Amino acid sequence: MQxxxxxxxxxxxxDCQTDIPSLINSFQSLIGKFGMACFMIGDPTRxxxxxxxxxxxxxxxxxxxxxxxxxxxxxVDPVINQLLARNEPILWRETRSANDDTGSKIFNEATExxxxxxxxxxIYSRDGFVVGITMGTDHYELGKQDEACLxxxxxxxxxxxxxxxxxxxxxxxxxxxxxxERECLSWVAAGKxxxxxxxxxxxxxxxxHEYVQNALIKLNATTRAQAVAIAIFTKQILA
Amino acid sequence: MVDVVTANNRCxxxxxxxxxxxxxxxxxxxxxxxDIPVVDGQYEIDQFDxxxxxxxxxxxxxxxxxxxxxxxxxxTGPHLLGSVFPYLCDKGVxxxxxxxxxxxxxxxxxxxxxxxxxxxxxATALCEFGLLYGINKYTCVAHVQWLSSLLAVGWECEPxxxxxxxxxxxxxxxxxxxxxxxxxxxxxxxxxxxPVLQLQAIAQAA
Numbered sequence: 001m002q003x004x005x006x007x008x009x010x011x012x013x014x015d016c017q018t019d020i021p022s023l024i025n026s027f028q029s030l031i032g033k034f035g036m037a038c039f040m041i042g043d044p045t046r047x048x049x050x051x052x053x054x055x056x057x058x059x060x061x062x063x064x065x066x067x068x069x070x071x072x073x074x075x076v077d078p079v080i081n082q083l084l085a086r087n088e089p090i091l092w093r094e095t096r097s098a099n100d101d102t103g104s105k106i107f108n109e110a111t112e113x114x115x116x117x118x119x120x121x122x123i124y125s126r127d128g129f130v131v132g133i134t135m136g137t138d139h140y141e142l143g144k145q146d147e148a149c150l151x152x153x154x155x156x157x158x159x160x161x162x163x164x165x166x167x168x169x170x171x172x173x174x175x176x177x178x179x180x181e182r183e184c185l186s187w188v189a190a191g192k193x194x195x196x197x198x199x200x201x202x203x204x205x206x207x208x209h210e211y212v213q214n215a216l217i218k219l220n221a222t223t224r225a226q227a228v229a230i231a232i233f234t235k236q237i238l239a
Numbered sequence: 240m241v242d243v244v245t246a247n248n249r250c251x252x253x254x255x256x257x258x259x260x261x262x263x264x265x266x267x268x269x270x271x272x273x274d275i276p277v278v279d280g281q282y283e284i285d286q287f288d289x290x291x292x293x294x295x296x297x298x299x300x301x302x303x304x305x306x307x308x309x310x311x312x313x314x315t316g317p318h319l320l321g322s323v324f325p326y327l328c329d330k331g332v333x334x335x336x337x338x339x340x341x342x343x344x345x346x347x348x349x350x351x352x353x354x355x356x357x358x359x360x361x362a363t364a365l366c367e368f369g370l371l372y373g374i375n376k377y378t379c380v381a382h383v384q385w386l387s388s389l390l391a392v393g394w395e396c397e398p399x400x401x402x403x404x405x406x407x408x409x410x411x412x413x414x415x416x417x418x419x420x421x422x423x424x425x426x427x428x429x430x431x432x433x434p435v436l437q438l439q440a441i442a443q444a445a
Contacts, residue, residue, distance in 0.1 A: 004329075004401050011398060124384065126391035148402040148409045151383055159390035 006033045007149045014160045020057070023164060027157045028059045034142060034150055036135040037114060041158065042239065044074060045084060046129045055131060056232065056239055057161065064113040066225035068106075069232065070191050074239055078103035079120050083132045089121040089151060092136070114138040121151055123158045131158055175218040177236050184211040186237045189228045241297050241364035241435045246290040248443040255296055258305035258347075260284055266345045287342065291316050293444075295364045295436075297357050302437075307346035307357035309365065314338040314378060320412055324380050327412035329400035337375040338414075341365070344379075362392065363425040363435045369417035371441070376414045383409040393424050 010030045017023040031039055040058035058065060074080065078095040097103060110116070115136030123131040133154050142150070177185065187197045197208040212224065219234075221227035231237045244252045260282035267273045268283055278284045287310070297307040312318040314333060318340040321332045344361065346354040369377065381389070383402045390396060395416040402411035426432060 007401075008398065123387045124391075126388075144404050145401060148383065148404060148411075151409060152386065152398060152402050152411060155383070155387045155390065158387065162391065 003033055003146055004149055006030055007153045010153055011156050014156060017160060017164070020161065020164050020168070023157070023160055024057055024059065027153070030153055031135050031150065034146055035139060036118070036137045036150075039133060039135040041131065041133040041161070043125060043129045043131045044080060044239075054235065054239070055125075055162070055165070060136075061113050062229075064110065064115075065229060067109065069189055069228055069239065070225060072190060073106055076102045077106055079118070079134050080132060083120045083122055083134070084130060087122050087130065089119065089147060091140070092118040092120065092134075093140075110136065116140075119147060119150060121154060123155055125158075125162070133158065177215055177218060177231065181211050181215040181218070182231070182237050184208055185215045185227060185231050188212055188224050189232070189237060240302075240437050241295050241360055242302065242437045242440045243368065243444045244294040244296055244440075245444040247445070248440065251443070252296065254303060255298055255305050256294070257282070259294065259296060259308045260288075262305055262308075262347050263343055263345060265348050267343070270348070287312055287317065287319060287322075289317075293368075295361060295368060297360050297364070305347055306352055307354075307361050309344040309361055310342045311368070311377075312340045312342065314340055318342075320378050320380055324410075324412060327380060327400050327403060327410070333376065333378055333399065333414060337373055339369075339372075339374050339377055341377045341379040341415075359425065359429050360435045362394075363422065363429065363431075366417055366422035366425055367434050367436045370419065370422060371436075374417055376416055378412065378414045380410055380412050383411050386411070386413070389413075389415070393421075395421065 007030065010026060013026065014023075017026060028039065038059040038061065040060055042056040042058075043054060046054050060068070068074075068077075078097070078100055079090070079092050082090055082095040092107075095103070096107060116138050117140035118134060118136040119140070119142065120132060120134035123133060125131050135150075183201065184197055187200060192200065194209045194212065195205050197203075197212075198205040201208065212227075215231070216222075216224065216227045219227045219230045221230055228237070232239045242252065242255075244256065249256065260278075264277055264281055264283035267275060268277055275283060276285050291313060293311045295309050295311065296305060298304060299306060314321065314335060319342050320327065320340055321334070325332050346352060346357040365377065368374070378399065386396065395418075396413045397416070399412040399414055402409050
């Protein structure tokens with residue numbers, strides 16, 4: 001009953017939310033009451049051409065996020081794959097398979113960040129792309145009824161997030177990267193070194209290094225992983 | 240255009256109503272596999288299709304063919320939420336003259352019927368009908384997945400209780416507020432400033 005009340009409070013207070021960060025905080029605090037540590041929301045099936053419309057937000061631990069992005073887990077994460085394939089709410093544990101080496105590796109690594117299980121569900125966006133939301137925890141104790149509440153709250157969260165995004169849409173925020181800087185940073189996101197980038201793009205290692213460093217300075221990032229995260233958040237490179 | 244069909248003008252729409260019941264059978268029984276009564280093997284008609292039910296029918300230009308429809312029931316009489324799913328409302332089933340229930344919202348499953356414009360006309364018609372009849376709130380029972388579409392379109396939905404698992408599905412009850420702003424929003428989407436409801440039909444319906 002406690003969680004039900006919290007869910008209804010969350011939905012009632014949505015009208016007062018005027019910016020995306022406080023909306024995310026509010027949702028994070030709600031899922032915390034359900035025992036969830038953090039979440040990620042996104043629409044990975046939206047084609048790359050429409051990247052400016054891509055939805056993505058997360059409260060995952062920074063180190064795990066950096067690792068997850070740098071390993072390009074988005075395309076192999078069993079939870080995301082199963083969610084898109086089955087199109088219904090799933091538990092993380094249901095996606096574990098002994099035959100899936102990459103999946104097992106991701107599960108083992110996530111354990112180090114106190115995520116052993118979780119809940120993921122699909123939401124339909126207005127233009128037909130599936131939005132996925134996944135939440136992790138180290139002690140999953142939700143019953144069917146709690147899951148239904150969390151499902152409803154997630155739908156309201158997504159609708160409000162989309163509304164706030166639409167309101168704040170066309171203004172590009174933060175410093176913009178040049179096409180070359182974006183290209184190099186995309187390869188950093190794919191786990192490539194300066195030397196590897198130089199080989200891929202047929203430029204010198206020094207030049208590749210400079211493009212990446214410039215991107216770090218522009219984005220006010222201290223590490224490459226941070227620059228990648230900021231560039232994805234500001235939609236300058238693809239997740 | 241959307242016609243308002245009540246007990247008083249039903250005789251003028253018998254063909255379209257028949258088509259509606261046939262389409263409802265195709266959609267809810269054959270498609271969604273709902274466990275609801277079928278009459279003569281081809282019509283979906285249940286205990287709420289009574290004299291009290293009002294239908295909004297979206298018909299073609301000849302006012303014959305059924306393109307889409309919705310059934311409205313006053314909350315003061317027997318209706319789905321009150322009679323079948325009262326446990327979906329945590330604080331009791333909302334009842335009042337200004338509260339009506341939406342059920343059996345559908346678009347014709349024919350290949351040559353584009354569902355989106357039909358849905359828009361019915362949404363606009365629901366707003367117009369609500370404002371004309373003094374309805375402040377519609378209630379409905381819906382699959383929880385469907386809620387995201389309602390919110391995305393812009394309906395002001397308020398959950399009436401926790402969603403619950405019924406069979407394989409998670410369903411919930413909600414209320415939808417109707418204000419002049421809601422109508423304005425749908426009219427802006429369609430770019431139309433004129434009513435979609437057949438006003439002549441309303442006079443006969445009353």
